[in-house]
Amino acid sequence: MASVQKRGENSWLLVVEAGCDANGKRIKKTKTVKGMGKREAEKELAKFVTEVEVGQYIAPEKMTFSAFVDEWLEKYARNELSPKTLENYIIQINNRLIPEFGHLRLDQIKPLHIVTFLKNLQQVGGRKDGKEGKLSSGMIEYIHRVLKNVFNRAVDWKVIKTSPMEGIKKPKVEQAEMSVFDDEEVQRLFLALEKEKIMWRVMITLALTTGLRRGELLGLEWKHIDLETGTIDVKQSLSFVKEIGYQIKEPKTKNSVRKVAMPPSVIHEVKALKIQSAKERMQSGELWQGGEHFFVFSSWNGKPLYPSSVKTWWSRFIKRNSLRYIRFHDLRHTSATVLINKGVHAKIISERLGHANILTTMNI
Template structure:
């Protein structure tokens, strides 16, 4: 195969101006025009620098639109991401990015256009800052890949400010409310009793509970292994996934009541909590049953994930080592558990200081807002 002979780049006068002639990355002869000889040499130096960095010098017709490149980016990332995250990215691309900016040529997208997009999503569509920050993350990753591949010379995200991180108020159940919920759960058959015990006493994530199989329980050692989670994805139904993180994979000791309940319902090696066909129970069904339990118990409505926050809060307030709470919940650090899942209030502070009850309880302290487009699941 004959090798392409690269001709030396030249600068020469042309019709009262100056022309730069060079050979691009693919061996094609290309030209650009400048007003002065100095401008022409500056252009040449910039072109040669871009070629050395791997910039492809594509023609406008060869550069994809932002929508086309986002589809390509999603395809490239699919193997690296868990299905839930990939679904989330697909939703943002399909519902927000492609309809609003997808027709723009990749190398023509400006920082101002992206900043205007964020303002539109916040003000017109009512998105929370956490959701727009996710959009920012997607665009940042896509433009970073385009830059690495030589399709663009700079990322417009360098001139964009993402929305400030907003904190979200998290409410937790009181001790009395937790006891009331556990009491009403204990009046149910063994399987629903077990389901709510795992949430209200052990603080397991919804996906972790619904992903439990009988084989995960060891009745001899009285432990359960958290090896998987499940989630409901549009078009795919309930899918089995690895744990949320390496810290989420853990072994938890069980009390006698849980062992008694699992012994009463054990009927195979499949999922413990199932739909009629034996598949893992969908999160939406589980959520409806949770709301029914709240109504039956006469307890105020809080999301199911608040049970997990409540477990952490009351364990730490009760003097349990935060490191133990971290291991129970499957977090990466005790600091994260304390900062995100423990919500003391003024009464807790007063009791810690030995002060009589101030009589008024202000709302729980703030915790991280992880708002995002996502299919129903148990949370963090």
């Protein structure tokens, strides 16, 4: 037996009977839905009946953290978070949060549990990638953010009254010392690039001279480059999500959509790469995998590069040429540092990098 009972303005109590307990007392499952008319509430009741009958319904007060995460994924995360953000959230949930809290009921998780968990992450051995040392403060702050998001939804949906995250300060992020190449290292880098394939040579040169992000470089198409004026229109970024594949979207922020001038010394190499790319596209014929896109940096058949392949190539290149290791992203910081050392105004550098605020440039 099931019924819909009006509780208030557009608020309804769904009641489903689920047999009797050992003492012969009727078992009733209830659920409140809001913001809908009676017809919509009756549709929700039909779904609720099915959940109870197949044993999928879990009373909120008995829901474990693991069970709630499933609800959070289905009813919030997959719709509200970007695919890449969702992928990163799920990694932390599966690797750290479920093993720690998955078996506990939501109402059993207290602030002290969270504080202890975050404290333990700061200890040596907290990494999951096999590397030595401690987990970075930035990653600990990220895990805190994921936990807060999950518990905030639990409060919003009235599964728990208060979040155990309340009163817990966000972990302080210690800014790592910036690693950039100095002038001598930049010269050694360019000498080493002379031995590399033209695609990698142009990519690294543009990263160093224009300050484009990795995703912006990978999303760059030939139609975005004007070789006559020597400018690049930064209009999109490319990323890769396991469940979805390649994604092309607008750059990181509104200010990231910009026009960047290339140094005259780079244009000749870019022209040579364009000629080579055009030949490869023609030769690939039916094997072309670029679709309507013609990326500047891609495989011979037009298929976009995996962002991780750029990181792998860069690490091997650095080791092969005995250069000091800096991240690929640090080429962007090196680009800004070179301009600062040449006396270029911070506002111009900020616009070139696509920062939303000049303070961002100066703080970095």
